[in-house]
Amino acid sequence: MHNVVIIGAGFSGIGAAIKLDDAGFDDYLIVEEGDGVGGAWHWNTYPGVAVDIPSFSYQFSFETRTDWSRVYAPGNELKAYADSCVERYGLRDRLRLNTKITAARFDDDGHFWRLTTADGDEISARHVVSATGVLTQPKPPAIKGLDDFVGTVMHTARWDHDVDLRGKRVAIIGTGASAVQVIPSIAPEVEHLTVFQRTAIWCLPKPDTRLHFPVRLAMRLPGVSRLTRLASQAFVEATFPLAAHFHTLVPTASIGERIGRDFLKRQVHDPVVRDKLTPRYALGCKRPSASNDYLRTFNRDNVLLETTSIDAITPNGVRTTDGTEHTVDVLILATGFKVFESGNMPPFPITGTDGLDLETWWDEHRYQAYQGVSVPGFPNLFTILGPYGYNGSSYFNLIETQMNHITRCLSHARRINATRVEVTAEANADYFAAMLDRRHRQVFFQDSCAASNSYYFDKHGDVPFRPALTLETMWQSARYDLGDYVFDELAVG
CATH class of the missing domain: 3.50.50.60 (FAD/NAD(P)-binding domain)
Known part of the structure; x- marks a missing residue:
């Protein structure tokens, strides 16, 4: 049994693995449905595919590149970046490709997850990090013929x-x-x-614009690289988190x-x-x-x-x-992906404690998760891109922020020898209420959005984005009350 199984080898899974290593958790396995890493950048190879925020922001803060060919890098460079991260951080020997998880069930007695694969195998994990993303399952149009x-x-x-x-x-x-x-x-x-x-x-x-050699050479200077990234981050923050979540104020x-x-x-x-x-x-x-x-x-x-x-x-x-x-x-x-829909949220049946089904729970209670990471009733399960986790900034900010939350929780469990970690219903409810309390400021809930046909809206009429600036998400991931989780030790004998 592995201590952690990461489901998905896109940038979420890659970042999760690197952060687990940093925190001293080296007993993990990454499982990936595809035959290569990179997630969206492995699957999406259509003509013209490119990142839609500046490349300086679309990368890990701890693994920045200075040789992007353009301000908005083409898809093949993102795919190469994913491969280079896997090699640089030694993830290849803990990566299992062509492995699709079709079901997950929590073992209440043993405090671990049983993961079933499409081949009928079973993988056991004390903890699971779901890094499957949401823009992964193509959505065909519902058109007759x-x-x-x-x-x-x-x-x-x-x-x-x-x-x-x-x-x-x-x-x-x-x-x-x-x-x-x-x-x-x-x-x-x-x-x-x-x-x-x-x-x-x-x-x-x-x-x-194309980044010619002199520019890329200048980018190797630490001060230039940092200033460029800072300007890029500010641009991204202003164009979505600030504009969307504080629409009535700014x-x-x-x-x-x-x-x-x-x-x-x-x-x-x-x-x-x-x-x-x-x-x-x-x-x-x-x-x-x-x-x-x-x-x-x-x-x-x-x-x-x-x-x-x-x-x-x-x-x-x-x-x-x-x-x-x-x-x-x-x-x-070009009809997009299943996002907040059955079959994608969650991407496969997940059965928690006492037989609780995650899809059913979300249908009955609306999409919600504590800081986008944890759901009560589903111990030892953590999600990178859960409801109200992503604030619309760089996806890499999300990965690092969520993994700070997760590794902090797992590190505390390790210190006290806990084998079962579950967010409390009260903490989750308080967080969900706080998210809903901010929605009146968001652009999504203004009358002007009625005709948008936006996939941002889920089946409940909610928009499960985290209505916060990136600095707030970073602060909260490092300082949330560990008392919001219950830590239990497996009884021996």
């Missing part, structure tokens, strides 16, 4: 590089973050591209909206197309994007923006509700 299409269908998250798009009639369903990157990348090579848009996305100018969204509308006006020539691309909701209600190429792609003669609702997928194309059928050779689904 999809299985009847005779051409090629692929989701952006499972791109088939054997498919040659040159000279093909291509349709893409969705205009979210991945579509914003794919569309300008493939438009020049296809014969015709039809973009099916349900809800327009806010697209802002992207402060991206109404910066109106400034961003003005920038977005001016940018749209400069980029798109046709006023009819421009109007279709204009969002009817406030900036921040749903995930915005930044691109210097996306909007102007709609000026191309071979690109059509279709905003009429889809009626059905036919064997040879896509039919809209007005009866128009668009003939298509290749259908690309």
Whole structure:
């Protein structure tokens, strides 16, 4: 039996393993469904894939790179960064690839977790760290006829590089973050591209540029590197945590909206197309994007923006509700991922103490977790990206903050020889109430978000982001009351 099993070898799992080593917990195993590490950067290889915050922030604070090729690094560099972290920190021999966890059950008598794999094996762990993320399971659209299409269908998250798009009639369903990157990348090579848009996305100018050798050389200077990261962190903090969670106090969204509308006006020539691309909701209600190429792609003669609702997928194309059928050779689904949905939260059945099912518990009590880490009734289970854990800043800030919380808890358990660690119902309830008490300040709960069709909202109508600045999350992870957990020792004999 391992002391800790980490589920997932994306950056969450990699960061969890490194932080466990730092805290002196070396008996751990990382299990990963895929055949490589990197999570989203292993699976997402579509044309144009890149990070959507500056690379200087999209990295571990303890493992910074100075050789990014661009301010917003392309996906292959993030994948290489993940591999380099695995090698540098000696994680490879504690990594088990091609291993999908299909169920987890807590053994009340033995104070450990039984993890079942897709192959029927069982892995035992005293503690489990769930590092599966949320943007991992592609979500096909609920459109009739999809299985009847005779051409090629692929989701952006499972791109088939054997498919040659040159000279093909291509349709893409969705205009979210991945579509914003794919569309300008493939438009020049296809014969015709039809973009099916349900809800327009806010697209802002992207402060991206190539980082030439002299710049990368200067970045090796400690002072320059630190200042660049500090500026990047401040930019990220201002554009989401501050703007979204303190919307009523710091109404910066109106400034961003003005920038977005001016940018749209400069980029798109046709006023009819421009109007279709204009969002009817406030900036921040749903995930915005930044691109210097996306909007102007709609000026191309071979690109059509279709905003009429889809009626059905036919064997040879896509039919809209007005009866128009668009003939298509290749259908690309840029329809995102299962996020706050059954089958993804949690990603497999998790049975806690006394047979308590996590999915059922969340259905009955709404998505909640103490600091996004722990849920009462599920001892020895810790989550990197649990409800009300992520504040919208750099995902790497989240990983390090949550692991500080987790290792602090595990270290205390080790000091007192505790084998069972569970957050109290009272502490969880107080934290959940505090999160809800702040929602009136967030942009999500203003009337302007009603038409956003945002995946930020879960089935309960909540937005399980942590409404706090990053410094607060860091402070709380290092100073929460250990009395919020109950620590028990396994009885002997």
